[in-house]
Amino acid sequence: MTDADTKVEGETKTEEETKTEEKQEEEKPVKEMRAVILNGFGGLKSVKIVKRPEPVLADGEVLVRVQLCGVSFQDVMVRQGVTESPPKTPFILGFECAGVIEAVADDVENFKVGDRVVGLPDHRAWAELVPVNAKYVYPLPETMPLQEAAAVTLSYTVAYLLVHDLANVAPGHTVLLHSAGGAVGQAVCALLQDIGKVTVLGVASKNKHEDIKDSVTHLIDRGGDVPGEVKKVCPEGVDVVFDCQGGEECNKGYALLKPLGRYILFGSSNIITGETKSILNVVKSWWQVDKVSPLRLYEDNKGIIGFNLRRLLHHQPGGHERVREVVQTVYNLWQKGVAKARIDSTFALEDITEAMTKLHERKNVGKLLLDLSMEPKPKPVTPAKGKKEEKKEDKEEKEEEDKTVKENTKNNTKNEKEEESKAEEKEK
Amino acid sequence: MTDADTKVEGETKTEEETKTEEKQEEEKPVKEMRAVILNGFGGLKSVKIVKRPEPVLADGEVLVRVQLCGVSFQDVMVRQGVTESPPKTPFILGFECAGVIEAVADDVENFKVGDRVVGLPDHRAWAELVPVNAKYVYPLPETMPLQEAAAVTLSYTVAYLLVHDLANVAPGHTVLLHSAGGAVGQAVCALLQDIGKVTVLGVASKNKHEDIKDSVTHLIDRGGDVPGEVKKVCPEGVDVVFDCQGGEECNKGYALLKPLGRYILFGSSNIITGETKSILNVVKSWWQVDKVSPLRLYEDNKGIIGFNLRRLLHHQPGGHERVREVVQTVYNLWQKGVAKARIDSTFALEDITEAMTKLHERKNVGKLLLDLSMEPKPKPVTPAKGKKEEKKEDKEEKEEEDKTVKENTKNNTKNEKEEESKAEEKEK
Numbered sequence: 001m002t003d004a005d006t007k008v009e010g011e012t013k014t015e016e017e018t019k020t021e022e023k024q025e026e027e028k029p030v031k032e033m034r035a036v037i038l039n040g041f042g043g044l045k046s047v048k049i050v051k052r053p054e055p056v057l058a059d060g061e062v063l064v065r066v067q068l069c070g071v072s073f074q075d076v077m078v079r080q081g082v083t084e085s086p087p088k089t090p091f092i093l094g095f096e097c098a099g100v101i102e103a104v105a106d107d108v109e110n111f112k113v114g115d116r117v118v119g120l121p122d123h124r125a126w127a128e129l130v131p132v133n134a135k136y137v138y139p140l141p142e143t144m145p146l147q148e149a150a151a152v153t154l155s156y157t158v159a160y161l162l163v164h165d166l167a168n169v170a171p172g173h174t175v176l177l178h179s180a181g182g183a184v185g186q187a188v189c190a191l192l193q194d195i196g197k198v199t200v201l202g203v204a205s206k207n208k209h210e211d212i213k214d215s216v217t218h219l220i221d222r223g224g225d226v227p228g229e230v231k232k233v234c235p236e237g238v239d240v241v242f243d244c245q246g247g248e249e250c251n252k253g254y255a256l257l258k259p260l261g262r263y264i265l266f267g268s269s270n271i272i273t274g275e276t277k278s279i280l281n282v283v284k285s286w287w288q289v290d291k292v293s294p295l296r297l298y299e300d301n302k303g304i305i306g307f308n309l310r311r312l313l314h315h316q317p318g319g320h321e322r323v324r325e326v327v328q329t330v331y332n333l334w335q336k337g338v339a340k341a342r343i344d345s346t347f348a349l350e351d352i353t354e355a356m357t358k359l360h361e362r363k364n365v366g367k368l369l370l371d372l373s374m375e376p377k378p379k380p381v382t383p384a385k386g387k388k389e390e391k392k393e394d395k396e397e398k399e400e401e402d403k404t405v406k407e408n409t410k411n412n413t414k415n416e417k418e419e420e421s422k423a424e425e426k427e428k
Numbered sequence: 429m430t431d432a433d434t435k436v437e438g439e440t441k442t443e444e445e446t447k448t449e450e451k452q453e454e455e456k457p458v459k460e461m462r463a464v465i466l467n468g469f470g471g472l473k474s475v476k477i478v479k480r481p482e483p484v485l486a487d488g489e490v491l492v493r494v495q496l497c498g499v500s501f502q503d504v505m506v507r508q509g510v511t512e513s514p515p516k517t518p519f520i521l522g523f524e525c526a527g528v529i530e531a532v533a534d535d536v537e538n539f540k541v542g543d544r545v546v547g548l549p550d551h552r553a554w555a556e557l558v559p560v561n562a563k564y565v566y567p568l569p570e571t572m573p574l575q576e577a578a579a580v581t582l583s584y585t586v587a588y589l590l591v592h593d594l595a596n597v598a599p600g601h602t603v604l605l606h607s608a609g610g611a612v613g614q615a616v617c618a619l620l621q622d623i624g625k626v627t628v629l630g631v632a633s634k635n636k637h638e639d640i641k642d643s644v645t646h647l648i649d650r651g652g653d654v655p656g657e658v659k660k661v662c663p664e665g666v667d668v669v670f671d672c673q674g675g676e677e678c679n680k681g682y683a684l685l686k687p688l689g690r691y692i693l694f695g696s697s698n699i700i701t702g703e704t705k706s707i708l709n710v711v712k713s714w715w716q717v718d719k720v721s722p723l724r725l726y727e728d729n730k731g732i733i734g735f736n737l738r739r740l741l742h743h744q745p746g747g748h749e750r751v752r753e754v755v756q757t758v759y760n761l762w763q764k765g766v767a768k769a770r771i772d773s774t775f776a777l778e779d780i781t782e783a784m785t786k787l788h789e790r791k792n793v794g795k796l797l798l799d800l801s802m803e804p805k806p807k808p809v810t811p812a813k814g815k816k817e818e819k820k821e822d823k824e825e826k827e828e829e830d831k832t833v834k835e836n837t838k839n840n841t842k843n844e845k846e847e848e849s850k851a852e853e854k855e856k
Contacts, residue, residue, distance in 0.1 A: 084727065165688060166731065168596040236745055250722045259744035260593060262733065265726045291719035294678045297734030298693045299512065301744060303594065304732055305690065306725030316687035316729060317664055 030054065034372070035092045035127035036352050041081025043276040044353045047093065054129050061131045062111050063103040064119050068150035068346075069126045069370040070096030071355045072183065073244075073269050074310065078123070079356070080272060082282055084311070087123055093352075094126030095310070098140075098150035108134045116140045118153045118327075122314040126349065128372055135320045136313065138327045141335060148334065151183070151341035151367040156330040157323060158266065158309050159187035162242060163195070165326075166264055166305050171197035173239040176230055176256060178249065179269070180216055181208035183367040186342045188242060189215035194338045201230055201238065211365040222362075227252045237261065245270040250289045259301040266307040275360070342366030350376035458482065462800070463520045463555035464780050469509025471704040472781045475521065482557050489559045490539050491531040492547050496578035496774075497554045497798040498524030499783045500611065501672075501697050502738065506551070507784070510699050510710055512739070515551055521780075522554030523738070526568075526578035536562045544568045546581045546755075550742040554777065556800055563748045564741065566755045569763060576762065579611070579769035579795040584758040585751060586694065586737050587615035590670055591623070593754075594692055594733050599625035601667040604658055604684060606677065607697075608644055609636035611795040614770045616670060617643035622766045629658055629666065639793040650790075655680045665689065673698045678717045687729040694735040700788070770794030778804035 032051040039046045057063050075093060077083050101115040111117070117139055119125065119132035140149045162184075163169050175192060179185045180202030192198040193215070202216030203226055209219045220229045226249075230238065237258035243249050244267030253263045272281070292304060312319035333339040344364035347355045348371065355368045460479040467474045485491050503521060505511050529543040539545070545567055547553065547560035568577045590612075591597050603620060607613045608630030620626040621643070630644030631654055637647045648657045654677075658666065665686035671677050672695030681691045699709045720732060740747035761767040772792040775783045776799065783796045 161688070165596070168593070246723065246726075259740050259747050260589070260735075260750065262731075263722070265722045268723065268726065289722055291721045292732075293719045294691070294693045294717050294732050294734060295674065295696065297732055298674075298696065298736050299734065299739060301734060301736055301740050301747075303690075303734065304720075304722050304725055306722060306727065306729060306731065307688075308726050308729055311727060312687050312729050319687050319729075322688065 033128035034349055036094065036349060036370075037090045038079055038093050040089050041079065041086075044079075044356065046089075047079060047353055047356070049350050049352070052092070052127065055127075055131045057103055057105045057131050059105050059107050060133050060135070061105050062101050062108055062115075062117070062119075062134055062137055064097055064099045064117060064130045064132055064137070065102040066097040066099040066125075066128055066130050067146050067372055068098045069094055069349075069372070070098075070150055070154055070183075071347075071352070071359060071368040071370060072096070072154065073267065073272075073359055076272060076356055076360050077269070080276060082272065092124040092127050094124065095122070096120055096150065096154050097125040097127075097130050097132075098146045098153075099130075101137075102129065105134075110134065111137065111139070116144075116146060116149075118149050120154065120313060120323075122310065126352070126370065138324065138331075141331050144331065144334060147343070147346075147369070148341040150369055151343050152187075152330065152334055152339050153327060154309075155183040155187040155367060156191075156333065156339045157326050158184050158307075159191050160326050160330055160333075161309070161322075162264060162266060162307060163188055163191045166307055167240045167242070167262055169195055169198060169240055171195060174199040174201070174234050174237075174258075175240045175242065176201045176203070176238045176253070177216070177242045178203045179244050179362075180204045180219075181212045181362075181365045182244075183342065183344075183364075184244070184266075186212065186215060186366050187339070190338060190340060191333075194333070199234070201233060205362050207363065208365050227256055230256050240264065242266065244268075246289065248288045254290075254292070254302065254304065257300075257302050261301075262303040262305055264305045264307060272360070344368055346371045346374065348372075348374035348376040461556035462777055464522065464777060464798075465518045466507055466521050468517045469507065469514075472507075472784065474517075475507060475781055475784070477778050477780070480520070480555065483555075483559045485531055485533045485559050487533050487535050488561050488563070489533050490529050490536055490543075490545070490547075490562055490565055492525055492527045492545060492558045492560055492565070493530040494525040494527040494553075494556055494558055495574050495800055496526045497522055497777075497800070498526075498578055498582055498611075499775075499780070499787060499796040499798060500524070500582065501695070501700075501787055504700060504784055504788050505697070508700060508704060520552040520555050522552065523550070524548055524578065524582050525553040525555075525558050525560075526574045526581075527558075529565075530557065533562075538562065539565065539567070544572075544574060544577075546577050548582065548741060548751075550738065554780070554798065566752065566759075569759050572759065572762060575771070575774075575797070575799075576769040578797055579771050580615075580758065580762055580767050581755060582737075583611040583615040583795060584619070584761065584767045585754050586612050586735075587619050588754050588758055588761075589737070589750075590692060590694060590735060591616055591619045594735055595668040595670070595690055597623055597626060597668055599623060602627040602629070602662050602665075602686075603668045603670065604629045604631070604666045604681070605644070605670045606631045607672050607790075608632045608647075609640045609790075609793045610672075611770065611772075611792075612672070612694075614640065614643060614794050615767070618766060618768060619761075622761075627662070629661060633790050635791065636793050655684055658684050668692065670694065672696075674717065675699070676716045682718075682720070682730065682732065685728075685730050689729075690731040690733055692733045692735060703788070772796055774799045774802065776800075776802035776804040 031054045033054050035050060035052045037048050037050050039048055078086055098118045101111055101113055101117055104111050111134060117137050119130060120136045121132045175198055177185055177188055177200055181204040189200060192200055200216040201218045201220055203220045203222050204212060205222045218233050220226055237256050239258055239261050241253040241263045243253050243265050246268030247270035257263055313323050330339055344366040346369045358364050359368060459482045461482050463478060463480045465476050465478050467476055506514055526546045529539055529541055529545055532539050539562060545565050547558060548564045549560045603626055605613055605616055605628055609632040617628060620628055628644040629646045629648055631648045631650050632640060633650045641647060646661050648654055665684050667686055667689050669681040669691045671681050671693050674696030675698035685691055741751050758767055772794040774797045786792050787796060
């Protein structure tokens with residue numbers, strides 16, 4: 001049996017189909033695997049660990065027996081439903097997995113069973129077995145441990161494209177880097193150090209400063225007056241701004257550029273504030289960003305460049321070919337010791353919400369990984385909740401969800417119920 | 429006596445001051461030089477060859493005895509009054525001169541009398557003697573003829589910044605180049621050939637195709653359906669667009685970009701159509717250009733970059749330092765045979781309007797130069813015009829000028845009269 005959620009192309013099934021499959025399931029027991037699914041867009045409660053039937057390969061795919069998964073801010077955004085064209089819930093979360101190939105579709109060349117690989121599918125990476133189109137699978141150098149690969153591949157691929165393809169950073173340049181303590185931020189720092197003679201103004205939460213002080217030239221507190229601090233250190237401005245925040249930061253970043261400077265927007269994490277999405281933040285993030293006329297850029301000698309790996313890799317022609325070249329370059333840089341895994345912490349699959357919370361609260365320095373061989377942390381022993389307490393919690397959650405986009409809520413409530421009853425059935 | 433027009437900082441004088449100076453001039457004869465002045469923004473009739481007092485050096489300047497001047501589209505735009513913050517008319521035209529240093533201000537180091545240099549002042553370069561702030565003066569390699577320097581310096585400096593600093597062109601890229609037959613266009617082609625394996629789609633008027641066919645991969649007729657032709661040759665789009673047209677070309681250029689592509693606007697010659705400026709074209713050039721939100725660039729994986737050498741060199745902090753580095757690189761490339769002078773034709777100072785017309789009509793392939801040692805072409809012998817004919821011509825000119833911006837016309841008519849009477853006085 002195949003399951004909609006394990007397919008790459010995001011098809012979903014009618015209720016009837018699902019029921020038929022469930023019947024078959026009862027008749028003929030199938031192998032199952034663990035997976036992290038999203039039941040509906042919103043808070044942490046929408047994320048569940050469930051048993052799912054093992055996926056079946058489609059043409060062009062390889063099946064990866066996953067050992068490690070990467071967790072990034074993009075996953076928090078997907079959970080909240082603020083990314084572009086996400087699959088319908090329920091679906092398996094995740095964009096990064098590393099493991100060993102267990103099966104290869106007949107039409108796939110270049111890969112064989114037993115190959116150690118990283119896969120970057122469009123969602124559905126957080127499971128024990130993941131079918132990935134071979135276009136998004138990268139073979140590892142022999143000497144590269146899986147854990148290094150899981151920590152390095154995505155972060156450094158993004159960083160390399162930012163630093164070399166788009167910003168064209170050269171010795172003598174000054175760079176303003178937002179989220180300097182994140183996995184991509186730390187990868188950018190490593191590549192800039194490799195270029196040499198680059199002044200890096202790193203913005204990070206105060207609590208990360210001690211940990212990242214060696215990777216940047218000047219530390220700037222995320223909570224403070226960032227433009228003011230930049231002007232203090234570099235009154236003449238900066239050559240490059242790497243911004244993954246969006247919103248009001250865009251306009252400020254543009255103003256901080258020197259002539260010939262480039263502002264590079266590679267994320268819009270500013271739309272995320274609370275645990276659940278507020279439609280207000282999404283709208284704010286858009287209207288706070290000034291539109292720019294190319295003629296103004298001509299007068300100012302400035303450039304604005306956007307970068308979005310998911311779109312490039314999965315939705316734009318030719319994108320996956322360029323990404324494959326860059327992954328190869330990144331692995332070469334790893335062999336030279338330039339690209340270094342910086343792992344903040346590793347969690348069991350079952351502790352995914354803890355990893356997401358750490359990211360969301362911006363407490364990580366470097367990469368967050370899920371290790372499928374790890375035992376979940378023992379949950380604190382608390383007295384069983386009374387019915388009343390549970391109801392109170394549900395009410396609070398309900399209030400939070402009211403803030404979310406109505407269509408999503410409408411779609412997902414239905415899906416969520418189906419999924420939960422299905423999941424419960426399986427757990428029995 | 430010093431003259432306002434020979435000063436770099438563009439001060440102008442009250443009518444009284446001018447009169448006082450004219451009196452002094454009558455009392456004490458001064459040395460004079462030839463210069464090309466603009467009497468008022470508009471058509472070719474506003475451009476005059478006059479005698480002017482030799483300029484006096486100010487602090488920080490060197491005095492260049494000019495042998496060659498460069499003529500570019502920017503000069504046509506200045507004449508029409510469509511550039512940003514031009515000096516008040518009358519003033520000496522021109523941005524490029526090459527010659528030998530005749531005097532050096534006391535506070536200038538690094539230069540001495542007899543040095544062969546190129547000067548890139550902010551206007552006022554087309555005269556026999558030009559005072560230039562040392563910030564904008566570049567010493568030539570010993571083996572570099574002045575004519576090569578005059579043809580190579582500005583074009584290749586612009587081209588180098590475009591190709592390397594901003595577009596970051598690499599082997600395998602596809603580039604769409606507007607005005608491929610111009611001096612900058614030909615310099616861009618040479619630099620792209622030096623990179624190697626770059627596919628160049630060159631847009632040029634049909635009449636230039638034969639002359640430039642070796643410098644581009646595909647020729648596209650300027651008068652045809654440029655986007656249609658590009659899509660025919662490169663259905664997947666291009667990595668870089670170099671656009672010096674502006675206007676509606678901006679939107680088309682953006683749409684032709686591949687993911688990770690960059691659109692680079694380095695001019696806005698689309699505002700020039702007829703011999704005199706139409707305010708309608710200026711406005712059109714602005715409203716035809718779509719404003720872009722950085723968030724759209726993020727979704728599209730595209731970049732927009734503006735470039736404007738005059739602003740960079742003369743009006744932005746740090747700009748002249750970067751330009752100096754690039755000029756040095758260009759001279760090294762000249763020594764290696766990469767940067768090659770491509771001279772379309774050379775005119776006497778007196779034939780400047782002929783050079784401007786050639787540019788305006790897009791008939792040049794490569795650089796247009798003025799050579800101050802050249803004799804003007806003999807004017808065709810025609811019977812003297814009757815009063816009636818002259819009046820008719822004046823009327824036609826008047827009609828054309830009515831299309832120009834009113835404030836400019838108001839200012840300049842006054843200045844023009846003053847200047848002409850002054851010039852006539854001197855010629856006596």
